[in-house]
Amino acid sequence: MTLATDDPSIGLVFPQTLNVDAPLALSRGGSLPGFSLVYETYGELNRPRNNALLVCHALSGHHHAAGFHSLEESKPGWWNTCIGPGKPIDTDRYFVVCCNNIGGCHGSTGPLSINPETSLPYGPEFPEVTVKDWVVTQALLADHLGIESWAAVAGGSLGGMQAMQWAIDLPDRVRNVLVIASAARLSAQNIAFNEIARQAILNDPNYRGGYYSQNGVLPEQGLMLARMLGHITYQSDDGMRNKFGRSLKSGDIRAGRAVEFQVESYLHHQGRSFSKTFDANTYLLMTRALDYFDPAADFDNDLCRTFEQGDCNFLVVSFSSDWRFSPARSKEIVDALIAARRNVSAVNIETPSGHDAFLLPVPRYIEVLKAYLSRIADALESSP
Amino acid sequence: MTLATDDPSIGLVFPQTLNVDAPLALSRGGSLPGFSLVYETYGELNRPRNNALLVCHALSGHHHAAGFHSLEESKPGWWNTCIGPGKPIDTDRYFVVCCNNIGGCHGSTGPLSINPETSLPYGPEFPEVTVKDWVVTQALLADHLGIESWAAVAGGSLGGMQAMQWAIDLPDRVRNVLVIASAARLSAQNIAFNEIARQAILNDPNYRGGYYSQNGVLPEQGLMLARMLGHITYQSDDGMRNKFGRSLKSGDIRAGRAVEFQVESYLHHQGRSFSKTFDANTYLLMTRALDYFDPAADFDNDLCRTFEQGDCNFLVVSFSSDWRFSPARSKEIVDALIAARRNVSAVNIETPSGHDAFLLPVPRYIEVLKAYLSRIADALESSP
Numbered sequence: 139m140t141l142a143t144d145d146p147s148i149g150l151v152f153p154q155t156l157n158v159d160a161p162l163a164l165s166r167g168g169s170l171p172g173f174s175l176v177y178e179t180y181g182e183l184n185r186p187r188n189n190a191l192l193v194c195h196a197l198s199g200h201h202h203a204a205g206f207h208s209l210e211e212s213k214p215g216w217w218n219t220c221i222g223p224g225k226p227i228d229t230d231r232y233f234v235v236c237c238n239n240i241g242g243c244h245g246s247t248g249p250l251s252i253n254p255e256t257s258l259p260y261g262p263e264f265p266e267v268t269v270k271d272w273v274v275t276q277a278l279l280a281d282h283l284g285i286e287s288w289a290a291v292a293g294g295s296l297g298g299m300q301a302m303q304w305a306i307d308l309p310d311r312v313r314n315v316l317v318i319a320s321a322a323r324l325s326a327q328n329i330a331f332n333e334i335a336r337q338a339i340l341n342d343p344n345y346r347g348g349y350y351s352q353n354g355v356l357p358e359q360g361l362m363l364a365r366m367l368g369h370i371t372y373q374s375d376d377g378m379r380n381k382f383g384r385s386l387k388s389g390d391i392r393a394g395r396a397v398e399f400q401v402e403s404y405l406h407h408q409g410r411s412f413s414k415t416f417d418a419n420t421y422l423l424m425t426r427a428l429d430y431f432d433p434a435a436d437f438d439n440d441l442c443r444t445f446e447q448g449d450c451n452f453l454v455v456s457f458s459s460d461w462r463f464s465p466a467r468s469k470e471i472v473d474a475l476i477a478a479r480r481n482v483s484a485v486n487i488e489t490p491s492g493h494d495a496f497l498l499p500v501p502r503y504i505e506v507l508k509a510y511l512s513r514i515a516d517a518l519e520s521s522p
Numbered sequence: 523m524t525l526a527t528d529d530p531s532i533g534l535v536f537p538q539t540l541n542v543d544a545p546l547a548l549s550r551g552g553s554l555p556g557f558s559l560v561y562e563t564y565g566e567l568n569r570p571r572n573n574a575l576l577v578c579h580a581l582s583g584h585h586h587a588a589g590f591h592s593l594e595e596s597k598p599g600w601w602n603t604c605i606g607p608g609k610p611i612d613t614d615r616y617f618v619v620c621c622n623n624i625g626g627c628h629g630s631t632g633p634l635s636i637n638p639e640t641s642l643p644y645g646p647e648f649p650e651v652t653v654k655d656w657v658v659t660q661a662l663l664a665d666h667l668g669i670e671s672w673a674a675v676a677g678g679s680l681g682g683m684q685a686m687q688w689a690i691d692l693p694d695r696v697r698n699v700l701v702i703a704s705a706a707r708l709s710a711q712n713i714a715f716n717e718i719a720r721q722a723i724l725n726d727p728n729y730r731g732g733y734y735s736q737n738g739v740l741p742e743q744g745l746m747l748a749r750m751l752g753h754i755t756y757q758s759d760d761g762m763r764n765k766f767g768r769s770l771k772s773g774d775i776r777a778g779r780a781v782e783f784q785v786e787s788y789l790h791h792q793g794r795s796f797s798k799t800f801d802a803n804t805y806l807l808m809t810r811a812l813d814y815f816d817p818a819a820d821f822d823n824d825l826c827r828t829f830e831q832g833d834c835n836f837l838v839v840s841f842s843s844d845w846r847f848s849p850a851r852s853k854e855i856v857d858a859l860i861a862a863r864r865n866v867s868a869v870n871i872e873t874p875s876g877h878d879a880f881l882l883p884v885p886r887y888i889e890v891l892k893a894y895l896s897r898i899a900d901a902l903e904s905s906p
Contacts, residue, residue: 326762326785330754333786334747341743343727359725363718367751370714375848378710384816399813401710402717429783432768461845464759 147214148180148222148229151205153245156237156282162275166430168265171254175279176245177201177237180221181229183283189518190285191227191511192276192312193217193236194293194300197368197424198416200244203236204229219499226507227292231515235283239300240275241267241424243417250351250417262348262419269296269431273303277311289514292316294496295463296424299431302471306433309448314514316507318455319496321467322441322474323432328462331371332425335364339418348419357418362409364421369408374459374492441474452482453510455503457495483510531598532564532606532613535589537629540621540666546659550814552649555638559663560585560629561621564605565613567667573902574669575611575895576660576696577601577620578677578684581752581808582800584628587620588613603883610891611676615899619667624659625651625808627801634735634801646732646803653680653815657687661695673898676700678880679847680808683815686855690817693832698898700891702839703880705851706825706858707816712846715755716809719748723802732803741802746793748805753792758843758876825858836866837894839887841879867894 156175163169178201183190193203195216204221206214215236221227227234238246241264249264256263280288291301291312298320304312324332339345342360346353370378382401437443452475456468465486475482487503489495495503537560546554562585567574577587579600588605590598601620605611611618622630625648633648664672675685675696682704688696708716723729726744730737754762766785821827836859840852849870859866871887873879879887 323768325759326766326768326783327754327757327759329768329783330750330762330785330789333783333789334750334754337743337747337750338722341747342725359721363721363725363747366714366718366721370711370718373711375709375711375845378714382710384707384710384713399710399713399717401714405714405717461759 146223146225147218148205150209151178151180151202151207151215153178153201153207155245156279158275158278162240162271164265165268165270166266170240170247170265173240173247173275174245174251175237175240175247175275177235177279178203178205178215179283180204180234181232183233183285184518187284187286188289189232189515190280190283190288191232191234192280192288192291192304193221193227193234194272194276194291194297195236195239196293196295196297197421197428198365198412199297200242201236201238201246202244204234217497219497220504220507226504226511228511228515231519232289232511235279235285237276237279239267239272241420241427243420248417249348249419249423259351260419261351264419264423266426267423268427269299269303270307272300272427273307276300276304277308280311286311288312289518290314290316290511292318293320294318295320295493296428296431299428303431303433305448305450305452306444309450312448312450314451314453314510316453316455316510317468317471319457319460319463319468319493320471321463322434322444322471324429325467329429331367331462332429335367336422336425338363338367339421342418345418350418356413358410358413361413361416361418361421362406365412365416366405366409369405371462372493374461374490376459377490377492377494380490441470442477445475445478445480450480452480453506454482454484455496455506456486457491457493457500457503458486458488459490460493460495462493530607530609531602532589534593535562535564535586535591535599537562537585537591539629540663542659542662546624546655548649549652549654550650554624554631554649557624557631557659558629558635559621559624559631559659561619561663562586562588562599563667564588564618565616567617567669568902571668571670572673573615573617573899574664574667574672575616575618576664576672576675576688577605577611577618578656578660578675578681579620579623580677580679580681581805581812582749582796583681584626585620585622585630586628588618601881603881604888604891610888610895612895612899615903616673616895619663619669621660621663623651623656625804625811627804632801633732633803633807643735644803645735648803648807650810651807652811653683653687654691656684656811657691660684660688661692664695670695672696673902674698674700674895676702677704678702679704679877680812680815683812687815687817689832689834689836690828693834696832696834698835698837698894700837700839700894701852701855703841703844703847703852703877704855705847706818706828706855708813709851713813715751715846716813719751720806720809722747722751723805726802729802734802740797742794742797745797745800745802745805746790749796749800750789750793753789755846756877758845758874760843761874761876761878764874825854826861829859829862829864834864836864837890838866838868839880839890840868840870841875841877841884841887842870842872843874844877844879846877
């Protein structure tokens with residue numbers, strides 16, 4: 139089998155679907171009459187069924203976290219850097235599960251799905267979903283796969299929020315929690331960036347109140363702007379300087395008012411390809427789920443008390459140049475975990491790659507994940 | 523006379539206009555058949571004509587820097603905090619001049635002006651202008667006012683770029699240069715933020731290729747987005763946290779998908795009022811002038827050599843939490859000035875107010891400006 143990478147990869151992978159026919163009550167008041175979860179698994183569940191590891195995706199992620207869907211595919215899953223044989227999330231040792239969250243646009247029930255009550259796509263009528271709802275549905279997937287308790291739940295950014303919510307809502311069903319480049323809740327600045335992204339989509343004349351698909355149009359300009367803005371905030375000032383500096387695209391600054399600097403050209407390209415593959419209503423839902431995440435709100439805003447139940451262990455990773463989910467936000471989590479007398483390892487990784495670093499092969503980061511997860515796997519494999 | 527402030531103010535002020543009938547060649551290749559500059563002056567030019575101080579405005583600024591236009595006006599000029607009797611830019615001692623730059627939308631020749639060749643507004647056909655062009659036109663204003671040499675040229679942000687350009691292009695006509703919260707050139711991140719703001723305007727269906735005024739519409743949504751984005755980047759994460767935290771507007775997070783957090787409501791309000799008073803084509807021009815500013819490009823990218831001519835003195839001020847024009851950018855200017863053997867004072871002010879701090883009454887900042895400018899005025903007044 140030849141795949142378009144030199145990287146050791148899990149190889150070809152195949153999405154599966156769990157269909158749940160029972161109604162699902164959602165935490166913000168809505169409900170779904172039933173739902174589907176598209177997911178992938180890598181590696182094998184061992185006989186004691188205790189080597190399962192759940193990977194949670196971030197804002198623009200999905201179930202395809204590693205490997206390739208076909209021999210022709212040039213890009214592997216979004217966390218292929220970390221998931222595979224011999225990699226930190228070692229598929230020779232762990233049974234890795236990743237699903238597209240509900241509200242998503244990659245196959246799980248979301249705004250693009252048909253609402254059985256109207257026989258039309260949900261579109262903007264899709265109910266609001268939260269990180270709590272995702273944990274509930276991920277737990278149903280665990281039931282389906284015969285997984286009583288996860289060896290670990292891991293995620294970066296919005297994925298790290300899901301990992302924390304597992305420890306809070308279902309502490310008996312997870313033994314290790316990996317929270318990477320995340321926050322216990324968004325800052326006003328973060329909410330503000332999300333709101334601008336939403337406004338860019340809502341103001342796009344093709345958004346049509348959310349009924350764009352029924353009208354045969356797509357709010358591509360709005361999504362493109364939202365993604366361009368996201369991209370800037372996922373990188374550091376220094377990282378962008380190293381990558382682009384002030385290089386001109388045309389080599390001639392007198393070229394007129396169109397795109398002139400390399401950085402502009404890069405952002406346009408990123409924004410445009412995203413706008414053709416991602417659903418605008420999903421983007422709105424996902425950013426609101428980010429905004430609303432605030433588990434301490436249920437514990438008198440006491441993050442220490444929030445983390446007191448259960449006895450799972452934590453690894454908290456931050457990146458020095460990440461200003462969207464800064465090291466200070468990770469430190470708040472670590473401080474609360476320590477005050478809650480939890481077993482916590484915390485690492486701040488020096489890198490100029492900003493928030494994006496959680497997806498990149500930053501050597502010390504990879505080593506930290508590998509060491510942490512190897513130790514857990516060693517213990518599993520040596521237990522009777 | 524009663525004015526709507528307790529603050530000692532210069533009081534009522536009146537804009538004046540300089541009309542230049544000669545053609546103006548612009549640095550990026552275009553030209554104007556003539557132009558008008560709207561300006562205000564505060565204080566009196568002394569007999570030796572050596573106490574004139576030029577204030578340069580930033581992206582969204584104008585000629586109305588201090589005082590009030592009428593007894594009913596509730597908001598004074600944009601730098602009223604610093605300009606007035608007994609204030610750092612002391613109108614009892616200095617003759618202060620501030621003009622709206624060409625390309626602007628507050629009375630000087632810009633995209634809203636009538637192009638004499640077509641008898642229609644310039645709109646998107648207004649030629650590109652740069653910081654260099656503004657210095658040329660400000661020098662013509664100095665000629666008109668009989669000012670051979672400025673005691674000081676001062677500005678924050680894009681205004682600081684004009685102050686630097688004065689020292690580079692006309693070093694014999696300025697004796698002190700105050701560069702506040704500025705940079706010797708924009709970073710890739712800064713260019714990227716500007717590009718998103720431009721795209722928001724260009725994508726607004728009411729932009730109509732720039733011919734909105736002829737079509738009786740305004741690209742308000744685009745300008746609003748651009749301003750909202752600007753506002754986030756002019757404040758610090760901590761500053762926004764102190765101001766808004768995660769406070770809800772309605773007090774109820776279940777209110778639906780409309781504006782819910784205080785920070786969103788604030789940004790919407792700021793964006794909306796800006797979009798009704800500012801011209802979109804001017805916004806595009808001004809952000810491009812920011813992007814293009816790179817005086818070292820004319821000196822083999824050697825900022826030290828750039829600052830070698832003339833013998834004016836410099837004050838460089840930065841703010842600890844300013845991440846749009848960070849202290850590191852000011853340090854680059856200071857390092858180059860030191861290497862160029864220039865007389866330079868440099869201060870980094872601790873404040874959570876971000877880039878906006880340059881407009882705010884931050885006590886140490888006010889004291890620094892006052893001390894620096896008092897010393898200059900003392901020397902002027904004691905000279906024979």
